[in-house]
Each structure stands twice: as C-alpha cells, then as structure tokens.
Amino acid sequence: MIRAYKFLLRPTVGQAIALGEMLRDHCSLYNGALQERRDAYRHPSKTSIKYGMQSEQLKDIRTFDPERQGRWSFSSQQATLRRLDKAFAAFFRRIKAGDKPGYPRFRGVNWFDTVDFPRDGDGCRLDSTPHDHVTRVRLQGVGHVRVNQHRAVLGTVKTVSVKREGRKWFVVITAEQPLPEPLPATGSDIGIDLGIASFLTDSNGTHSWGVFLTILNAKAESAGWEVMAVDPRNTSRRCPACGHTAKENRPTQEKFHCVDCGHQAHADEVGARNVLRTGLVRRNANTAWREAPPLRAGRSHEERFHAETPRSRTGQHRARARAAWNVAWA
Structure with a gap:
C-alpha cells in the first residue's frame, strides 16, 4: 500500500x-x-x-x-x-x-x-x-x-x-507500507448520501459536515474495509418502504413523502438508505460472480454466454437479480 x-x-x-x-x-x-x-x-x-x-x-x-x-x-x-x-x-x-x-x-x-x-x-x-x-x-x-x-x-x-x-x-x-490487518468485522453496513439539504447523511439518520471523501477512502483501506460508489440516480426519489419511484415523492428539498404508501422521512436519509441497498446489491452480485464455477478450459465468458439459450440465460439473470434484491431489502 x-x-x-x-x-x-x-x-x-x-x-x-x-x-x-x-x-x-x-x-x-x-x-x-x-x-x-x-x-x-x-x-x-x-x-x-x-x-x-x-x-x-x-x-x-x-x-x-x-x-x-x-x-x-x-x-x-x-x-x-x-x-x-x-x-x-x-x-x-x-x-x-x-x-x-x-x-x-x-x-x-x-x-x-x-x-x-x-x-x-x-x-x-x-x-x-x-x-x-x-x-x-x-x-x-x-x-x-x-x-x-x-x-x-x-x-x-x-x-x-x-x-x-x-x-x-x-x-x-x-x-x-504493508497492508494493515483488517479491523474486526462489525456485522453491519452503512449507506452515505452526499445531499444538498445536508452535506452528508448516513443511513442511521445522523448528519455531519466537512471535506471527508479522501479521508474516508484512506481510512477504509487502512482498516481493510470497502468503500463502494454507486449510481445516485433516483436514490432520493425511491421509497425505502415500498420501492415506488417518483419525483412527486419529494414535495420539498428536505421532505420525502411517498405518494404510493405514505412513508415519510428526511429526503437525505432516504437517499442514504437507498445508497446502502444499491451497494449491497452490487456487492452481492460481485460476490456471486467471483464464486461462480470456473469456466472450462478454452472457453471465455462471452463464449459461454452465446452457448446458452437466450431464454435460460435471461431466467438466470432474473433469478440472480431477484435474490440479490431480496437480500438487500431484507
């Protein structure tokens, strides 16, 4: 390092x-x-x-x-x-x-x-x-x-x-420097939303301010932990309770009120919770890919993709996505 x-x-x-x-x-x-x-x-x-x-x-x-x-x-x-x-x-x-x-x-x-x-x-x-x-x-x-x-x-x-x-x-x-010994696992994950109403809101609802992105990555690396950036689109418009996504869910800059199920919360907290879930989906998908059985010699991932029928391949994708989504929303 x-x-x-x-x-x-x-x-x-x-x-x-x-x-x-x-x-x-x-x-x-x-x-x-x-x-x-x-x-x-x-x-x-x-x-x-x-x-x-x-x-x-x-x-x-x-x-x-x-x-x-x-x-x-x-x-x-x-x-x-x-x-x-x-x-x-x-x-x-x-x-x-x-x-x-x-x-x-x-x-x-x-x-x-x-x-x-x-x-x-x-x-x-x-x-x-x-x-x-x-x-x-x-x-x-x-x-x-x-x-x-x-x-x-x-x-x-x-x-x-x-x-x-x-x-x-x-x-x-x-x-x-030698790679540090990872800190003990806490058994928890957290999502962080870099918002407008507040500079930073985590998925536990707390707020803080400061220039911290570089420090965050450095500290995570030193602790043997992972920081994963995710696509922020619609993270503050998607309801964490029912999944309904609409711009009408944000009546004000700070307020979130789902027009479908009625769930209410601070908009940045909603964004942080959705960031966490999106990150978990990505991490679970990456883990599943790494743990997949090795390919037979001489065949690339692209060749195996074309060797399978479109119907079976689509079904596998849907099943994996559904399983990852269920884990993230559990």
Missing part, C-alpha cells in the same frame, strides 16, 4: 532562490524536449522521438551546461522527461479514442511547479541529518532544507517531490 505525506518546507533565503532556479531549469528541459519532438515530427521524415532517445542526450546536455542543467539530479531530470512522455502518451490515447486531442503545451516558468525524485537517496535524501532534532531533506544543488514534519512517515520512502504553491514550498513523500 502506497501512502503520501505532504510537509511544508522552511528554506533559507538562499535555498528558496536555489529551489526557484531548480524549477526554472527543469521547465527549460521540459520545453526543450517538447520542441525537439515537434521539430522532428514536422521534418519530412516524420521522425518520432521517444523518452529513451531524449534521456540518452542528458549526459551531453549536462556537460554542455554545467552551471544550470549539470547542477541538478540526473534522476530528477529523467523524471521530467518521463512527464513529457506521459503527456504525449495521453495525447495519442485521446486521438485513438476520438476525444479532443489537446497537444502537449509549453510550460511557463510560473506554471511548472514540481520536480520529482524517483528514488530516495538518488539526488535527494529525507531525514538527511538524523542526529539533528530538526528534520531536513537534502536536495542536490539546494542543500539540507528544513522540513516542518508534523507526523511520522511510516514505511519505506519510495519517491520525493518538491512542489511550489504560491510563495510556499512543500515536499511530498510517498512511502510503501
């Missing part, structure tokens, strides 16, 4: 200048590599430039410009070239999919705000002064920069990135 940490940096005046120069030179490298690709493609030969070809040129570039390009980490420069390569890969992927291509653009120095170090210890070192009570990160060409580390970094540090946000500098660290 990979976990990210973000800490504020406290550079000296000289270190802040060096950090700005580092971004400037990596931006120049990015734009130069982009220009080379453009020029090569515009040439009558339609030459295609790849990451490997540009990475091989780094040694000569560093030798030619020792005061700027030769000052920084070789690995971080390779990471910048990989970033450009990923931009082109995404560009060609969008063309293939028929989407708006969005050709990679040149970056202004004020819009190039991150330098990546692919491996701790190669051009960078977290906790570079372990005998000092202050945590520092060593960055090649910059020095030992103070880190405002407000929490411990658990696991093995994999990558280090330096990021500028306005006038502040941050270090972003990714660390690999």
Whole structure:
C-alpha cells in the first residue's frame, strides 16, 4: 500500500532562490524536449522521438551546461522527461479514442511547479541529518532544507517531490507500507448520501459536515474495509418502504413523502438508505460472480454466454437479480 505525506518546507533565503532556479531549469528541459519532438515530427521524415532517445542526450546536455542543467539530479531530470512522455502518451490515447486531442503545451516558468525524485537517496535524501532534532531533506544543488514534519512517515520512502504553491514550498513523500490487518468485522453496513439539504447523511439518520471523501477512502483501506460508489440516480426519489419511484415523492428539498404508501422521512436519509441497498446489491452480485464455477478450459465468458439459450440465460439473470434484491431489502 502506497501512502503520501505532504510537509511544508522552511528554506533559507538562499535555498528558496536555489529551489526557484531548480524549477526554472527543469521547465527549460521540459520545453526543450517538447520542441525537439515537434521539430522532428514536422521534418519530412516524420521522425518520432521517444523518452529513451531524449534521456540518452542528458549526459551531453549536462556537460554542455554545467552551471544550470549539470547542477541538478540526473534522476530528477529523467523524471521530467518521463512527464513529457506521459503527456504525449495521453495525447495519442485521446486521438485513438476520438476525444479532443489537446497537444502537449509549453510550460511557463510560473506554471511548472514540481520536480520529482524517483528514488530516495538518488539526488535527494529525507531525514538527511538524523542526529539533528530538526528534520531536513537534502536536495542536490539546494542543500539540507528544513522540513516542518508534523507526523511520522511510516514505511519505506519510495519517491520525493518538491512542489511550489504560491510563495510556499512543500515536499511530498510517498512511502510503501504493508497492508494493515483488517479491523474486526462489525456485522453491519452503512449507506452515505452526499445531499444538498445536508452535506452528508448516513443511513442511521445522523448528519455531519466537512471535506471527508479522501479521508474516508484512506481510512477504509487502512482498516481493510470497502468503500463502494454507486449510481445516485433516483436514490432520493425511491421509497425505502415500498420501492415506488417518483419525483412527486419529494414535495420539498428536505421532505420525502411517498405518494404510493405514505412513508415519510428526511429526503437525505432516504437517499442514504437507498445508497446502502444499491451497494449491497452490487456487492452481492460481485460476490456471486467471483464464486461462480470456473469456466472450462478454452472457453471465455462471452463464449459461454452465446452457448446458452437466450431464454435460460435471461431466467438466470432474473433469478440472480431477484435474490440479490431480496437480500438487500431484507
């Protein structure tokens, strides 16, 4: 499991200048590599430039410009070239999919705000002064920069990135951690509706506010639990008592009143209960699929589908859906 940490940096005046120069030179490298690709493609030969070809040129570039390009980490420069390569890969992927291509653009120095170090210890070192009570990160060409580390970094540090946000500098660290032991099962499930009347309402009827989606997924992963997103359509219009769905069931933003059976509740609570049931249906269907008997060798799921008669296949689908629905509404 990979976990990210973000800490504020406290550079000296000289270190802040060096950090700005580092971004400037990596931006120049990015734009130069982009220009080379453009020029090569515009040439009558339609030459295609790849990451490997540009990475091989780094040694000569560093030798030619020792005061700027030769000052920084070789690995971080390779990471910048990989970033450009990923931009082109995404560009060609969008063309293939028929989407708006969005050709990679040149970056202004004020819009190039991150330098990546692919491996701790190669051009960078977290906790570079372990005998000092202050945590520092060593960055090649910059020095030992103070880190405002407000929490411990658990696991093995994999990558280090330096990021500028306005006038502040941050270090972003990714660390690999072992998968946690799942917390004991509670025997219960809960649905959460992100509503309008209330930001969040759970299927027990309680309300809370805050930016929590990222935290929710992270905490669930750490506990060995599952967060499942479901289609929210009609979840606040479907009656949890009888299943009748109609927009007339919502006479006001907060009120739910089923026009068929008369059931009344808070609209967001109704939405949360329907989210829970929809999630249970999906989970039960996924479990049934995983537990299905293995296919005979040489036959795909699609081949088995066509081998069965439409009537029997439809009946099986109906039976499975009915069973899952009954479990969810029980």
